[in-house]
Amino acid sequence: xxxxxxxxxxxxxxxxxxxxxxxxxxxxxxxxxxxxxxxxxxxxxxxxxxxxxxxxxxxxxxxxxxxxxxxxxxxxxxxxxxxxxxxxxxxxxxxxxxxxxxxxxxxxxxxxxxxxxxxxxxxxxxxxxxxxxxxxxxxxxxxxxxxxxxxxxxxxxxxxxxxxxxxxxxxxxxxxxxxxxxxxxxxxxxxxxxxxxxxxxxxxxxxxxxxxxxxxxxxxxxxxxxxxxxxxxxxxxxxxxxxxxxxxxxxxxxxxxxxxxxxxxxxxxxxxxxxxxxxxxxxxxxxxxxxxxxxxxxxxxxxxxxxxxxxxxxxxxxxxxxxxxxxxxxxxxxxxxxxxxxxxxxxxxxxxxxxxxxxxxxxxxxxxxxxxxxxxxxxxxxxxxxxxxxxxxxxxxxxxxxxxxxxxxxxxxxxxxxxxxxxxxxxxxxxxxxxxxxxxxxxxxxxxxxxxxxxxxxxxxxxxxxxxx
Amino acid sequence: xxxxxxxxxxxxxxxxxxxxxxxxxxxxxxxxxxxxxxxxxxxxxxxxxxxxxxxxxxxxxxxxxxxxxxxxxxxxxxxxxxxxxxxxxxxxxxxxxxxxxxxxxxxxxxxxxxxxxxxxxxxxxxxxxxxxxxxxxxxxxxxxxxxxxxxxxxxxxxxxxxxxxxxxxxxxxxxxxxxxxxxxxxxxxxxxxxxxxxxxxxxxxxxxxxxxxxxxxxxxxxxxxxxxxxxxxxxxxxxxxxxxxxxxxxxxxxxxxxxxxxxxxxxxxxxxxxxxxxxxxxxxxxxxxxxxxxxxxxxxxxxxxxxxxxxxxxxxxxxxxxxxxxxxxxxxxxxxxxxxxxxxxxxxxxxxxxxxxxxxxxxxxxxxxxxxxxxxxxxxxxxxxxxxxxxxxxxxxxxxxxxxxxxxxxxxxxxxxxxxxxxxxxxxxxxxxxxxxxxxxxxxxxxxxxxxxxxxxxxxxxxxxxxxx
Numbered sequence: 001x002x003x004x005x006x007x008x009x010x011x012x013x014x015x016x017x018x019x020x021x022x023x024x025x026x027x028x029x030x031x032x033x034x035x036x037x038x039x040x041x042x043x044x045x046x047x048x049x050x051x052x053x054x055x056x057x058x059x060x061x062x063x064x065x066x067x068x069x070x071x072x073x074x075x076x077x078x079x080x081x082x083x084x085x086x087x088x089x090x091x092x093x094x095x096x097x098x099x100x101x102x103x104x105x106x107x108x109x110x111x112x113x114x115x116x117x118x119x120x121x122x123x124x125x126x127x128x129x130x131x132x133x134x135x136x137x138x139x140x141x142x143x144x145x146x147x148x149x150x151x152x153x154x155x156x157x158x159x160x161x162x163x164x165x166x167x168x169x170x171x172x173x174x175x176x177x178x179x180x181x182x183x184x185x186x187x188x189x190x191x192x193x194x195x196x197x198x199x200x201x202x203x204x205x206x207x208x209x210x211x212x213x214x215x216x217x218x219x220x221x222x223x224x225x226x227x228x229x230x231x232x233x234x235x236x237x238x239x240x241x242x243x244x245x246x247x248x249x250x251x252x253x254x255x256x257x258x259x260x261x262x263x264x265x266x267x268x269x270x271x272x273x274x275x276x277x278x279x280x281x282x283x284x285x286x287x288x289x290x291x292x293x294x295x296x297x298x299x300x301x302x303x304x305x306x307x308x309x310x311x312x313x314x315x316x317x318x319x320x321x322x323x324x325x326x327x328x329x330x331x332x333x334x335x336x337x338x339x340x341x342x343x344x345x346x347x348x349x350x351x352x353x354x355x356x357x358x359x360x361x362x363x364x365x366x367x368x369x370x371x372x373x374x375x376x377x378x379x380x381x382x383x384x385x386x387x388x389x390x391x392x393x394x395x396x397x398x399x400x401x402x403x404x405x406x407x408x409x410x411x412x413x414x415x416x417x418x419x420x421x422x423x424x425x426x427x428x429x430x431x432x433x434x435x436x437x438x439x440x441x442x443x444x445x446x447x448x449x450x451x452x453x454x455x456x457x458x459x460x461x462x463x464x465x466x467x468x469x
Numbered sequence: 470x471x472x473x474x475x476x477x478x479x480x481x482x483x484x485x486x487x488x489x490x491x492x493x494x495x496x497x498x499x500x501x502x503x504x505x506x507x508x509x510x511x512x513x514x515x516x517x518x519x520x521x522x523x524x525x526x527x528x529x530x531x532x533x534x535x536x537x538x539x540x541x542x543x544x545x546x547x548x549x550x551x552x553x554x555x556x557x558x559x560x561x562x563x564x565x566x567x568x569x570x571x572x573x574x575x576x577x578x579x580x581x582x583x584x585x586x587x588x589x590x591x592x593x594x595x596x597x598x599x600x601x602x603x604x605x606x607x608x609x610x611x612x613x614x615x616x617x618x619x620x621x622x623x624x625x626x627x628x629x630x631x632x633x634x635x636x637x638x639x640x641x642x643x644x645x646x647x648x649x650x651x652x653x654x655x656x657x658x659x660x661x662x663x664x665x666x667x668x669x670x671x672x673x674x675x676x677x678x679x680x681x682x683x684x685x686x687x688x689x690x691x692x693x694x695x696x697x698x699x700x701x702x703x704x705x706x707x708x709x710x711x712x713x714x715x716x717x718x719x720x721x722x723x724x725x726x727x728x729x730x731x732x733x734x735x736x737x738x739x740x741x742x743x744x745x746x747x748x749x750x751x752x753x754x755x756x757x758x759x760x761x762x763x764x765x766x767x768x769x770x771x772x773x774x775x776x777x778x779x780x781x782x783x784x785x786x787x788x789x790x791x792x793x794x795x796x797x798x799x800x801x802x803x804x805x806x807x808x809x810x811x812x813x814x815x816x817x818x819x820x821x822x823x824x825x826x827x828x829x830x831x832x833x834x835x836x837x838x839x840x841x842x843x844x845x846x847x848x849x850x851x852x853x854x855x856x857x858x859x860x861x862x863x864x865x866x867x868x869x870x871x872x873x874x875x876x877x878x879x880x881x882x883x884x885x886x887x888x889x890x891x892x893x894x895x896x897x898x899x900x901x902x903x904x905x906x907x908x909x910x911x912x913x914x915x916x917x918x919x920x921x922x923x924x925x926x927x928x929x930x931x932x933x934x935x936x937x938x
Contacts, residue, residue: 095804102611116606125601128816132594137585140787142571175644175789179810191660191682207808213660318609318815320644335564339676341648345814346787347597 003038004045009366011046012373015055015066016288016397026056026064053374054381054451067377073384076392076405076441078228081199081218085239086434088210093413093431094203100425107457110416110425112252113317114400114447118371120355120364124316127358128351140346145337146330147173147323147344151353155323158356164298166307170330172337173344177282177310177322182208183340184306184324185243187332188276189214193242196235198227200403200432200441202252202280205245216434217241223394223403226251226258229265236273243276249293250283253432253443254403255396257293267299274304276329281309282322283399285365288373293398303327311352314365319348372400372447375454379446382455386462388469400447406440410468415442418464424457472507473514478835480515481842484524484535485757485866495525495533522843523850523920536846542853545861545874545910547697550668550687554708555903557678557685562882562900569894576926579885579894581721582786583869583916587840589824589833593785596827597820609815614806615799616642616792616813620822624792627825633767635776639799641806642813646751646779646791651677652809653775653793654712656801657745658683662711665704667696669872669901669910671721671749674714685903686710692863692872695720695727698734705742712745717765719752722901722912723872724865726762736768745798746774751791752868754783754834757842762867772796780821783834788817841869844915844923851924855931857938869916875909879937884911887933893926 014020027035032043047064050056057067101111108115139148146152149168156168174180181204189195191213197205199218209216217239220228227246235241248258248266258266270277281295297307306329310322321344326333337343355361376395379402383393390407406412412428419426429441444461448454483489496504501512516533519525526536570580577584608617615621618637625637643649650673658664660682666674668687678685686708689697696715704710717727717735727735739746750764766776775798779791790813795802806812824830845864848871852862859876875881881897888895898910913930917923 095807098613098807102613104607104611111610113610116609119606119609121604121606121609122602125598125604125816128601129594129598132597133591135590135594137588137590138573140585140588140590140785141580141582142573143787144567144571175810175814176812178808182809186680204808211655211805211808316609318612318812320810320812320814336680338564338567339647339673339680340651341644341789341810343645343787343789345644345789345817347594347816347820348814351816 004042004049007036007038007042007046008049009370011050012055012370013288013290016373020066022066024066026066028063053370054378055374067381073380073391073393075394076223076403078222079199079220081220081437082435084217085194086216088206088214088216088434093428094207097427097431100420103425106420106423106425107453108425108448109444109457109461110427111445114313115449116317117449118368118447119315120360121316123360124319124351124355127354128347131350131354132347135350143346143349144343145172146334147171148349148353150357151349154353154356159325162292162294164294166325170303170325170327172324172326172330172334173349174322174324174337175341175344176312176320177280177308178204179341180308180310180322180324181205181245181278181280182211183333183336184278184308184326184329185212185214185245187329187336188243188278188306194240196232196241196244198246198251200253200429200438202247203431205280206434218433221251221254221256223254223256225262226254226256227262227266229262229269232266233269236269236275241275243278244270245278245280246296247280248296249281250286250396250399252283252399253401253427255394255399255401257397260294263294263296264299267296267305271302271304277305279305279307281307282313284309285314286369286372286400287398288369288376289397297325300327314368315361316352319352320345321348321352375400375446375448375451376402378451378455379444379458382458383462386459388462388466391465400445402444402446404442404444406442406465407469408440410440410465412440412442415461415465415468418468419461422460422464424460426461473511473518476505476507476511476515477518478839480519481524481839482757482759485842489535491535493535495535497532522839523847524843536850542849542860542862544863545692545872547691548668548689550689550906551904552704553686554663555685557675557683557903562897563672563676566896566900569889572894575889575892575894576922577894577917578913578926578930579896580914583782583914584918585786586918587837587916588784589829590785592829593788593820593824596823597816600819600823601816604819612815612818613812614641615803617818617822619826620818623822623825628794631761631763633763635794639772639794639796641793641795641799641803642818643791643793643806644810644813645781645789646749646777647673648810649777649779649791649793650674650714650747650749651680652802652805653747653777653795653798654681654683654714656798656805657712657747657775663709665701665710665713667715667720669722669898669907671716672900674749675903687902690720690723690725692723692725694731695723695725696731696735698731698738701735702738705738705744710744712747713739714747714749715765716749718750718762719755719865719868721752721868722870722896724863724868724870726866729763732763732765733768736765736774740771740773743773748774748776750776750778751782753778755838755841755869756867757838757845758866766794769796783837784830785821788821789814790817790821841916844869844917844920845871847920847924848913848915848927851927852931855928857931857935860934869914871913871915873911873913875911875934876938877909879909879934881907881909881911884930884934884937887937888930891929891933893929895930
């Protein structure tokens with residue numbers, strides 16, 4: 001990373017974690033030069049980059065200020081699910097929304113993936129090409145589940161860098177996190193079992209529950225701090241919950257981040273009750289703060305947490321490489337993987353293994369986080385400007401999803417359909433609950449390559465929302 | 470294909486289909502020159518190639534003869550399963566045997582895959598490298614299930630070449646045939662349902678049944694002609710079978726091939742009763758006869774057959790690309806795929822799509838079949854020579870598995886363990902039935918790159934078997 005990029009990244013972090021609040025004045029160029037020991041041109045380059053990302057604004061003769069935006073959009077409240085056990089039936093809508101992801105003519109606010117042009121696909125293709133050209137043929141049959149040993153070693157090293165260790169023997173490579181999560185659910189439940197999920201919930205979790213004939217109970221979840229652990233405790237008192245499926249880091253769709261103390265309390269609770277926790281952590285690397293947030297698994301002492309992640313949201317969606325650090329369930333899960341799809345694709349494993357070895361992943365991630373943070377600011381600004389009064393949104397500390405609560409009388413599904421006719425996709429709140437409760441909510445993907453296109457699409461969406469009041 | 474290769478291939482086919490029976494004298498070089506219009510050196514090259522493959526033998530001053538071998542090994546009889554419905558519990562043994570596949574120090578007679586050096590891995594890597602270097606980033610998210618349209622088109626064309634058409638809209642690309650088969654079973658059954666399988670059965674089918682809490686009923690199966698359709702008819706009379714899972718072409722482990730009339734009768738039977746048929750056809754391309762055998766799906770008029778196959782046994786095991794032509798179940802199955810693992814790996818799809826487009830697959834297959842046919846002859850010769858009297862084996866018309874029936878008092882599991890200690894792996898018959906009935910049977914993989922190593926390994930195995938009498 002160049003000097004000005006480092007400076008820009010540090011300032012971006014200060015903005016994200018609130019050290020530099022919205023609207024605050026940045027130190028003058030002269031101050032920054034002397035405090036950081038850098039040249040004026042380095043500072044200017046950093047400020048231009050941040051301005052370009054929409055994080056700061058220049059005011060003539062006054063200097064640079066943190067771009068104001070979120071301050072005018074209030075935060076939604078914590079969810080209040082019914083508290084009932086529910087059968088799960090996935091709505092047709094999920095498949096329709098997934099289908100729209102393929103349509104390039106739509107502004108992809110409803111997509112589940114960041115813009116693929118944000119990914120280092122050429123570098124990956126080169127790494128793959130090198131690895132496959134000299135591949136020992138035997139590796140095409142040897143690297144069945146649990147997967148390529150070097151890739152598993154690289155992933156283990158990344159856990160270590162986040163300040164906790166896993167044993168590489170508990171790692172199973174999968175066809176993306178989706179398979180990791182499905183296999184985890186398969187090994188810790190029986191048909192008919194009850195599973196605790198967040199409210200709102202990632203629709204993929206609801207689909208997995210339906211597939212395995214499981215029932216769901218939704219836990220109150222705060223848009224900023226995630227699962228309400230004391231509410232969960234009282235649910236566990238009253239209901240025969242057999243597993244939990246949560247996303248402590250940058251939850252989909254809320255973007256919420258559970259504080260460390262809450263994660264610790266969560267793991268203590270499930271440990272006391274010996275209930276397995278399936279932890280979906282696919283967005284953990286996309287943090288805007290100073291440090292990567294730790295997964296709940298960091299507090300797991302008994303191998304009860306099945307920690308699932310992938311490279312699909314950070315570097316290579318189509319490569320379909322995910323994994324699970326499955327704790328005490330690792331051996332059972334590896335066999336389940338062998339039985340259901342044998343192994344993950346060798347070329348994909350080789351490509352990622354080599355890419356991680358050669359370095360460059362962290363540099364890519366720093367750049368990606370900066371882009372996403374800038375987009376978040378731009379998105380909140382556009383929402384404040386174009387959406388009807390009464391709209392709420394919670395600015396996430398990572399990931400690329402924004403959860404928007406519209407005024408009560410706007411039906412998100414009607415808005416979704418209207419927006420499609422105007423070439424903008426969205427993910428209506430209906431998708432994220434078994435009882436379709438979030439009817440005036442939207443999940444917005446701000447992982448776009450071009451912030452101005454993002455703002456334009458949000459302007460269209462906001463105006464259409466206003467027209468529905 | 471060069472002229473002498475074409476000639477050799479034609480003669481090999483005549484041997485395989487019985488036009489040239491074992492021990493028969495080949496036409497003289499002079500006769501062949503005039504009948505085929507080729508030079509003597511072409512004929513000699515072809516004969517040398519066939520001799521090298523073990524298919525023919527020169528006798529001084531007498532000419533060339535079809536190598537005799539199989540004639541001395543009698544064929545096993547048709548299986549006689551119990552006729553009872555059975556719960557399925559996969560034995561620990563399957564996982565142990567799969568584990569041994571990774572051990573390069575073992576002669577891989579127990580492996581499920583052909584020797585990977587028989588595959589065109591370099592050409593595939595080049596195709597992949599070219600395809601990925603110029604890949605439009607959007608394709609990494611667009612090609613979710615049902616998969617890459619060009620790859621699906623190429624697969625559809627291959628069906629057409631086998632003289633029956635499928636609609637590419639019923640094709641779903643999967644992570645290998647294993648996932649295709651598992652998804653097929655998921656969409657046509659409910660937990661507790663009864664599924665008809667062959668006897669012996671591919672252990673992967675038993676694993677899939679166990680995973681989904683299904684029960685099995687085994688159907689009498691002949692080592693040469695496969696499923697006994699009239700026995701199946703009477704089972705369907707008496708038991709509430711909800712699905713069939715069969716391998717009409719080169720069944721694993723028998724190598725049996727159902728005649729066309731039997732396939733037609735099978736499809737008429739399941740159509741009359743509206744029972745879906747999951748057809749596992751991963752070995753269909755590895756035929757030794759003059760034509761590719763048609764799948765049972767060729768007679769399907771109502772979309773009841775889910776035809777599953779892959780490239781894993783013919784060109785690229787580690788790429789994990791399979792498919793299912795799912796008939797009336799296609800839409801449901803594509804959604805199931807989205808829900809369980811989203812998509813197959815894009816680099817693998819791109820590589821195979823390009824490889825199929827650029828040509829060379831059929832040339833590779835012709836060479837592979839010739840090698841396998843030669844190995845079959847060598848294997849039968851080694852069995853006749855080194856195995857104890859009373860050993861039976863059925864020479865398959867395709868694929869790379871030989872099913873061996875040892876004398877009754879030899880426990881295949883004891884032999885398996887003894888052989889492992891002598892650096893030879895094998896697949897004991899116990900693996901291939903829910904009630905472990907095939908206790909004096911072995912499945913032998915003859916898909917080796919080096920026929921002399923294959924013969925040496927069989928010599929070791931045969932002597933060990935003799936020592937156990």
